[in-house]
Amino acid sequence: MYPVEVLTLFPDSVSGYLGASILGKAQEKGLLGVTVTYVRDFAEGKHRVTDDTPYGGGAGMVMKPEPLVAAIEAARARAPAGSKVLLMSPRGPVFTQARARELAKEPGLILVCGRYEGVDERVMPYLDGEVSLGDFILTGGEVAALAVVDAVARLLPGVLGNETSSVTESFEEGLLEHPHYTRPPVFRGVEVPAVLQSGDHARIARWRRWKALQLTRERRPDLYARLELGKADMKLLAKKEEEL
Amino acid sequence: MYPVEVLTLFPDSVSGYLGASILGKAQEKGLLGVTVTYVRDFAEGKHRVTDDTPYGGGAGMVMKPEPLVAAIEAARARAPAGSKVLLMSPRGPVFTQARARELAKEPGLILVCGRYEGVDERVMPYLDGEVSLGDFILTGGEVAALAVVDAVARLLPGVLGNETSSVTESFEEGLLEHPHYTRPPVFRGVEVPAVLQSGDHARIARWRRWKALQLTRERRPDLYARLELGKADMKLLAKKEEEL
Numbered sequence: 001m002y003p004v005e006v007l008t009l010f011p012d013s014v015s016g017y018l019g020a021s022i023l024g025k026a027q028e029k030g031l032l033g034v035t036v037t038y039v040r041d042f043a044e045g046k047h048r049v050t051d052d053t054p055y056g057g058g059a060g061m062v063m064k065p066e067p068l069v070a071a072i073e074a075a076r077a078r079a080p081a082g083s084k085v086l087l088m089s090p091r092g093p094v095f096t097q098a099r100a101r102e103l104a105k106e107p108g109l110i111l112v113c114g115r116y117e118g119v120d121e122r123v124m125p126y127l128d129g130e131v132s133l134g135d136f137i138l139t140g141g142e143v144a145a146l147a148v149v150d151a152v153a154r155l156l157p158g159v160l161g162n163e164t165s166s167v168t169e170s171f172e173e174g175l176l177e178h179p180h181y182t183r184p185p186v187f188r189g190v191e192v193p194a195v196l197q198s199g200d201h202a203r204i205a206r207w208r209r210w211k212a213l214q215l216t217r218e219r220r221p222d223l224y225a226r227l228e229l230g231k232a233d234m235k236l237l238a239k240k241e242e243e244l
Numbered sequence: 245m246y247p248v249e250v251l252t253l254f255p256d257s258v259s260g261y262l263g264a265s266i267l268g269k270a271q272e273k274g275l276l277g278v279t280v281t282y283v284r285d286f287a288e289g290k291h292r293v294t295d296d297t298p299y300g301g302g303a304g305m306v307m308k309p310e311p312l313v314a315a316i317e318a319a320r321a322r323a324p325a326g327s328k329v330l331l332m333s334p335r336g337p338v339f340t341q342a343r344a345r346e347l348a349k350e351p352g353l354i355l356v357c358g359r360y361e362g363v364d365e366r367v368m369p370y371l372d373g374e375v376s377l378g379d380f381i382l383t384g385g386e387v388a389a390l391a392v393v394d395a396v397a398r399l400l401p402g403v404l405g406n407e408t409s410s411v412t413e414s415f416e417e418g419l420l421e422h423p424h425y426t427r428p429p430v431f432r433g434v435e436v437p438a439v440l441q442s443g444d445h446a447r448i449a450r451w452r453r454w455k456a457l458q459l460t461r462e463r464r465p466d467l468y469a470r471l472e473l474g475k476a477d478m479k480l481l482a483k484k485e486e487e488l
Contacts (some may be wrong), residue, residue, distance in 0.1 A: 010264055010265045012263075012264040012265075013260065013264040013265050014260070014261070015260060016256055016257065016259060016260020016261060017257045017258070017260060017261060017386070017387070020254055020256040020257040021254045021256075021257050021383065021384070022384075023383075051426065052426040052427050053426060054424055054425065054426055054440075055425040055426060055427075055429075055436045055437075055440040055441060056425070056439070056440035056441075056448040056451075056452070057448065060424075061426075062424040062425065062426035063426075064426055064427065064428075065426075065428075065431045066428070066431065069431075069432075090420065090421065091420045091421060091459065093463070094378065095378055095380055096378070096379050096380055097379060097380045097381060099380075100380050100381075117421070118421070118424040119424065120424060120425055120426050121423035121424060121425055122425070122431045122434045133377065133378065134338065134339055134340070134378045135341060135467070136339055136340055136341040136343075136344050136391070136395045137341060137344075137398065138391065138394050138395055138398075139265065139266045139267075139394055139397075139398050139404075140265070140266075142261070142265075143261070143387060143390050143391045143394055144391075146261075146387045146390065147377065147380070147382065147387045147388075147391070150382050150383055151381060151382055153383075154381065154382075154383050160383075176334065176335045177334065177335060177361070177362070179365035180298055180304075180306040180362040180363065180364060180365060181298065181300070181306065181364055181365055181366070182295065182296040182297060182298055182299060182306035182307075182308055182309075182364050183296050183299075183308065184308075184309075184310070185299075187309045187310065187313075187364070187366045188309075188313075192299045195300070196298075196299035196300035197299060201301065204300040204301065207300075208300070215335065219335065219337070223379070
């Protein structure tokens, strides 16, 4: 059972997603254990204040260090030794499939959702790292935590079965996916490509690889530039679709 | 009121997040209107099947075109003219703050959550585009849709007030944020930097800019390389922290 703790000021924001669909089933099967902690329960005083105005002035509120650090320490005490404590923050390294794979090998995860735009800097020594979902601003770290739990959970043995393994590997090579088709054979006048109905598995594999390479080159030149293509791929790319 | 439609096979996955916190308040204030549509309601037959095995073989299931396209057409009929229909897909351009800004100016959004790994290609002509949350694989498009709604909603006038505007602009320049501090002045023996308690606003602004530039250079050389720094920034960067 892979244990995940989510520390948040908005438990209602995350519990629906974490309890539904594949993540819900993974918990029922005992493959994933998710605990959501309300950080405000760790704030002191009658009003349980969790944020305050910034030193030095300026707009925005900053999340106070005491409740977050207290919640982190409580989660660490419960979690398996070596669990990683990660703050969802636009200042962290951008999340990738490679990071998801690494995290899936950890003994557990403690994901800290602060106000995405400002957490007191003195929280940082209590973390093992930060994760950014990408170069955009969210209202809080909650969606980022959901993405991390989702991407990691689907890599845990048994969560998806073998159902989608090959598709994943295509992406993990740094390629976009080839197009997919399912029934009906004709949808509003558009047919499934003949090659996919040919039963010629070698040709289907060539077509899919060719499409994946073309799509990556066209849509994501940044990924394409990082590919280390072998001779077979170079030869394949030189062909036209009808020659495959 | 900015209308957003979310088309999904897992309404329970998204409604909690969409109804809580800032997004919930934005809806109460009439600034944002969110409609969640269960795509399975548009599937035909007794079993309302929404996915099927891929033509050409291989692992994984593919989302069928009919229910998705029917749900898209129903949403388009309800939504303001010119609303953008976007499929959450790892093949789309990666979501950024610039894209969030553009989308916030549209008349509305229709976000289509398919199986993240495979939607029948014949759905594509019914879309205005695709959005990828990043280079990682999710179980479905739902988290990506939540991220887009969140990032767009917080840019809508009145949703956040002026509370966080300046912080946002720092990121939109392509810089990571400077560190934040709030009360208490000493947390577990660590003090708030003296400069932030100095009341010298020009010096505070220099310190924050210097920190933001340093952090970006250190953590995100890719963003740093794209900055067009003026003379003032270059001079600032040449200084040591104690000279600011």
